[in-house]
Amino acid sequence: MSKRGKGFLDARKNVESEKRYALREAVELVLSTTRAKFDETVDAAIRLGVNPRHADQMVRGSVVLPNGLGKTVRVLAFAKGDKEKEALDAGADFTGSDDLIEKIKGGWLDFDRVIATPDMMGSVGKLGKILGPRGLMPNPKVGTVTFNVGNAVKEAKAGKVEFRVEKAGIVHSPVGKASFGTDKLYENILALLETIIKLKPASSKGTYLRSISLSTTMGPGVKADPLDVRNILR
Numbered sequence: 001m002s003k004r005g006k007g008f009l010d011a012r013k014n015v016e017s018e019k020r021y022a023l024r025e026a027v028e029l030v031l032s033t034t035r036a037k038f039d040e041t042v043d044a045a046i047r048l049g050v051n052p053r054h055a056d057q058m059v060r061g062s063v064v065l066p067n068g069l070g071k072t073v074r075v076l077a078f079a080k081g082d083k084e085k086e087a088l089d090a091g092a093d094f095t096g097s098d099d100l101i102e103k104i105k106g107g108w109l110d111f112d113r114v115i116a117t118p119d120m121m122g123s124v125g126k127l128g129k130i131l132g133p134r135g136l137m138p139n140p141k142v143g144t145v146t147f148n149v150g151n152a153v154k155e156a157k158a159g160k161v162e163f164r165v166e167k168a169g170i171v172h173s174p175v176g177k178a179s180f181g182t183d184k185l186y187e188n189i190l191a192l193l194e195t196i197i198k199l200k201p202a203s204s205k206g207t208y209l210r211s212i213s214l215s216t217t218m219g220p221g222v223k224a225d226p227l228d229v230r231n232i233l234r
Helices: 006-012 023-032 081-089 098-105 118-134 149-158 178-198 226-233
Strands: 041-048 060-064 075-078 094-096 113-116 160-164 170-177 209-216 222-224
Touching: 023 178, 023 209, 023 222, 023 226, 041 178, 060 178, 075 098, 075 118, 075 149, 081 094, 081 149, 094 098, 098 118, 113 118, 113 149, 149 160, 160 170, 160 178, 170 178, 178 209, 178 226, 209 226, 222 226
Parallel strands: 075 094, 075 113
Antiparallel strands: 041 170, 041 209, 060 160, 209 222
16 A cells, blocks of 8 residues: 655645535645646546446547636647648648658657547548557547637647546546646636536436546545536536
8 A cells, every 4th residue: 555645645634535615715725735846637536327338428529728727738730731831720730631641650759648630530530559558549429520729729828627537437638737826727627517518318316417527636635516606517
């Protein structure tokens, strides 16, 4: 069993492990647990009342966080001709087609998001075994396979996050940096939760939003009350 550091244990003393806090209070408490010398990332773990083994209960989507993620996102766009220029003008860090595919096959992976025009997917599909396990494969369901490549690049650079429910029925997603403060993190978390609620599968029965846990990179989890979230978004 791994041992927890003194800073973690001190931070955990302020958190009631079984209590479900109002969302804003939970954000404030999470920020009070920061102890690291670097700007910690704040993450959300959201347990849903779905069974991902059933295709009709797979929750997957994306959302542009209103305050971004607080980090530089390196965007690669697979496009040709005018669409390549559109991607560059929108701020893409890397653009190209077959040349980039060969470079990635050779082991190059210095990018965070991948966008592709539909006509490029026949070639990009060959990278499935490389990009897929890293969560980088373009997918039309989250808007990363599109002819509107300029807008897709701008959204990625602005802090668009993609999420997908895991086998245990949990969605994990970063929601910003501790330096954002309460208000900006609160807005980001609400935007994420609102999108997830809108994606509720018709076949999901019972309670959909079952639990919400927030944490910083080095801190303990703080539970937020799903009922409070539903009331806020109502």
